[in-house]
């Protein structure tokens with residue numbers, strides 16, 4: 001069986017007054033994430049993990065932040081494109097393991113909702129999606145947050 005592993009990483013700075021969206025779920029916060037799109041760093045990390053696993057260009061190359069088409073759009077568009085590229089190469093997703101590194105806001109109250117939404121978006125059961133919220137105790141994430149994702153793919157052919 002052909003298997004592939006992918007790793008995605010994304011960091012965004014906080015922006016006051018913007019909506020905070022992680023994994024496609026709106027999170028109550030005074031700050032959103034600065035970005036050309038909706039700034040959903042978790043979906044960006046998942047997208048990059050998928051693209052990396054099948055050797056495609058990364059999210060920044062495929063969806064340039066100078067392209068007006070992507071201004072303010074939902075990052076679900078990027079994820080959808082990555083999933084299509086994965087499927088077109090004959091692979092399907094086995095599982096995702098994600099970490100949100102943030103000192104604020106608290107991720108725990110939204111964890112199940114985010115897992116459910118990722119399950120819907122990626123098309124795998126919630127049991128195959130892990131999400132962990134981690135704090136840095138103020139060392140490095142006070143002005144933004146970071147998301148990391150690994151993905152395992154299996155070949156269908």
Ligand code: MG
Nearest residue numbers: 010011041044
């Ligand atoms: Mg990003």
